[in-house]
């Protein structure tokens with residue numbers, strides 16, 4: 552476990568990590584932009600570091616070609632079991648790049664990375680609100696699993712926990728629910744996740760997740776999956 556006060560100099564903090572390993576997965580850090588400032592986010596406390604990787608892209612976002620080249624290199628070093636769009640930022644803020652990466656893999660154009668590679672998206676679920684359309688339709692056939700950070704069944708608590716930016720504060724909770732419903736219909740696997748903060752009514756949360764068609768998943772407060 553990395554402590555919050557670990558000296559930055561002890562780590563490779565000069566070079567931002569576009570990809571990083573965790574468990575059996577290869578995680579992709581596409582952007583540092585977020586439409587939320589989640590109260591449980593550890594990026595500030597951990598100084599943009601995550602388990603030894605510097606996830607601060609410094610305003611320079613990687614192209615799909617760069618991501619795929621790095622994934623190929625990683626695969627050739629040691630195979631991984633899934634690719635996870637995650638990181639200190641909301642991956643769907645770069646929807647086109649995310650879909651392009653997934654398409655390159657699923658069509659076998661990532662060379663050594665197998666086209667059957669499982670692709671997971673960890674998200675705060677605001678993509679339909681941000682892009683003004685049902686983007687889940689565009690993910691069909693490209694994203695195998697989606698983990699949506701819903702966190703509560705209560706709209707006011709959602710606002711307090713997720714701290715959405717103004718444009719998404721009023722309608723955001725309903726839009727996240729809509730995203731989950733669509734994902735449960737169109738994608739092979741959909742989880743609704745909640746951070747166990749000791750204050751959320753987890754039974755109500757599980758009930759809502761089930762009504763939306765998703766599997767509920769409760770996460771510890773400092774989880775291995777940092778995205779929302």
Ligand code: SF4
Pocket residue numbers: 584585587588589591592593594638639640641675777778779
């Ligand atoms: S938890 Fe994820 S979505 Fe929420 S503010 Fe942090 S990086 Fe952004």
